[in-house]
Amino acid sequence: MHHRRIILIASLLACGLTFSGCSTFDPTEWFNTKKPLVGDRKAVFPEGVPGVPQGVPADLVQGYQPPVEPVPEPRPVPARPKPKPQPKQAAAPRAAPPPAQSEQVFPDPPPRR
DSSP, X not given: OHHHHHHHHHHHHHHXXXXXXXXOOOGGGGGOOOOOOOSOOOOSOTTOOXXXXXXXXXXXXXXXXXXXXXXXXXOOXXXXXXXXXXXXXXXXXXXXXXXXXXXXXXXXXXXXX
């Protein structure tokens, strides 16, 4: 029993020292059978991506003062001619007031057969 424990500890230490020499411990590298592509590698945009500024944006720098935009001068509004007055129409004659509740006239009932 005592010998098994010593052998186990010794084998774990040996494996640990062996794997510590690896740059990365990635078991998939052991089975990687792909070959790298042939040809020269060149930067696609050696001077940087067009349209994208390099470095830290100016508005993130400490002490940044936004540029002052000039205030546009108000343009004079041309005077509009006054609209012509509409001709007034005569008022429509008033309708007769509805009959009062006591003056209501009910139609005759239909004749019986």
